Amino acid sequence: MKFKRRSKLKQPALLWTGIAVSGLLLVTVLLPAVVVKQQTGTFADPHGTEAVPSSADMVMIPVYLSKQKQIQTVSLEQYVKGVVAAEMPAEFSEEALKAQAIAARTYIVRRILTGDFSNVPVKEAWVTDTIQHQAYLTDDQLQKQWTGKAYESNSKKIDAAVKATADFILTYEGKPIQATFFSTSNGYTEDVRNVWGSDLPYLKSVSSPWDEKLSPKFKQTITLSYKDILQKLGLPASSSLNSGSIKVLERTESKRVKSAMIAGKTFTGKEIREKLGLNSTDFEAALSGTDWTFTVKGYGHGVGMSQWGANGMAKEGKKATEIAAYYYPGAKLTSASTLLNKKTQK
Numbered sequence: 001m002k003f004k005r006r007s008k009l010k011q012p013a014l015l016w017t018g019i020a021v022s023g024l025l026l027v028t029v030l031l032p033a034v035v036v037k038q039q040t041g042t043f044a045d046p047h048g049t050e051a052v053p054s055s056a057d058m059v060m061i062p063v064y065l066s067k068q069k070q071i072q073t074v075s076l077e078q079y080v081k082g083v084v085a086a087e088m089p090a091e092f093s094e095e096a097l098k099a100q101a102i103a104a105r106t107y108i109v110r111r112i113l114t115g116d117f118s119n120v121p122v123k124e125a126w127v128t129d130t131i132q133h134q135a136y137l138t139d140d141q142l143q144k145q146w147t148g149k150a151y152e153s154n155s156k157k158i159d160a161a162v163k164a165t166a167d168f169i170l171t172y173e174g175k176p177i178q179a180t181f182f183s184t185s186n187g188y189t190e191d192v193r194n195v196w197g198s199d200l201p202y203l204k205s206v207s208s209p210w211d212e213k214l215s216p217k218f219k220q221t222i223t224l225s226y227k228d229i230l231q232k233l234g235l236p237a238s239s240s241l242n243s244g245s246i247k248v249l250e251r252t253e254s255k256r257v258k259s260a261m262i263a264g265k266t267f268t269g270k271e272i273r274e275k276l277g278l279n280s281t282d283f284e285a286a287l288s289g290t291d292w293t294f295t296v297k298g299y300g301h302g303v304g305m306s307q308w309g310a311n312g313m314a315k316e317g318k319k320a321t322e323i324a325a326y327y328y329p330g331a332k333l334t335s336a337s338t339l340l341n342k343k344t345q346k
Contacts, residue, residue: 059340061108063136064125071125072138076336080105081162085142086135087181088307090154096311097161098320102333103179103305106169107134109336110176113343169339170324170331172202176339177331182300183307184215186282188254189327190302195270202328203303205254210312217299217308220279223291230263232275239263246285246292256281256302304328 061079062071074082083104084097092100108127111117117126119133129136137145146154170177178200180192185208192203212218224232226241241263249266250258257269258281269281280298287293305327313323321333 059112061127062125064120064122064128065138066128066130071122076105076108077162077166079108079136081158082129082136082138082142083107083134084158084162085154086129086137090146090157092307092311093314094157094161095314095318095320095323096307097158098165099305099310099314099323099327100181100307101162101165102168102170102320102324103181104134105165105167105336106171106176106179109169109339110178113176113339165320167336169334169336170202170328171334171339172200172331174334176334177202177328178304179328180301180304181307181327182302182304184217184280184299185211185302185306185309186218186255186280186298187212188302189304189306189309190252190254190256190281192303194252194254194256194258195301195303202330204329205252206326206329208306208309208312208327210315211298211306211308214312214315215299215308217279218297220296220299221293222278222296223288223293224276225291229276229292232277233262233265233267233272234275235263235265241287241292243287246287248284254282254302256298257283 059076060073061076062073063079063082064070065072080101084100087104088097088100090097111126111133117123120126120128127133127136129138142155143151170179178192180203187207187209189206189208191205193199227237229235229241230237230239245264246260246262248257248260252258252269257272259266259268260272261267262272267275269283272278272283273281276294278294279296280300280302282297284295285292286295305324310323310327313326314320318326324331324333
């Protein structure tokens with residue numbers, strides 16, 4: 001299957017599921033360590049429809065701060081703000097930040113609804129502040145990172161993106177999607193089956209031409225000695241790495257390396273990327289003396305929403321819902337409160 005770069009998007013916008021929260025519902029998710037805040041927020045359609053009350057923000061999220069080795073409990077929307085601030089540059093366009101907020105909120109709501117609090121070092125927390133889950137920064141950390149007037153302006157901008165999308169998550173067949181995202185594509189996103197083996201209809205490969213034009217991480221060159229390569233790949237030190245010793249066997253439809261042979265042994269592109277510390281699985285290798293030069297395109301696993309691609313779409317005037325619809329085809333915009341309230345009623 002060949003991909004064509006498209007300048008105009010013809011993907012349908014996100015389907016609207018009827019969102020209505022009647023009264024002020026107290027969300028008490030029937031899971032360990034839930035804390036409920038006695039107030040409500042509002043959420044508004046990014047296209048500007050009338051705001052309605054939201055109860056999802058009553059859910060309090062216990063976040064494990066890895067460096068401090070302690071738990072900080074914050075509201076759902078405060079957590080989303082911390083994730084957006086950590087995961088996406090504040091300089092990005094507002095609609096890209098909104099799309100990131102929707103993806104970040106979807107991630108944590110999915111964990112809550114499925115009761116999946118895995119890979120957390122203490123049982124009292126639901127998620128860490130690392131990329132093991134989603135990067136997250138506390139308000140104190142943001143004040144140190146954004147000095148002077150930058151804190152006020154950046155904080156205001158991200159607050160606006162979070163509030164504009166408050167309570168919005170992405171679902172497929174009534175369940176929150178795996179809203180994965182990454183920095184920079186190689187021109188295409190990757191089909192999830194080529195990375196994690198699963199087959200999800202909303203995580204298929206799509207063209208993402210904006211990254212090459214905008215992202216400083218689109219292309220990287222890294223040089224490794226043959227000894228480093230052998231050691232990192234766990235190959236015998238006696239192995240030879242001469243011309244032709246590194247050969248790509250197969251690429252995915254998104255042009256990433258699916259498998260390659262190195263010194264007579266076959267590796268997946270994912271294994272090579274992780275073991276050699278490459279930015280992505282789209283690479284070419286060339287021998288230069290006794291060293292090997294890897295030319296790499298893209299940054300990250302490639303599945304889901306490209307952040308630099310989202311920014312490119314936003315710069316072209318696309319709304320957050322259009323960005324999400326493009327990178328997560330078939331997903332629907334849904335009220336988190338509706339799903340959380342249903343869970344408490346079971």
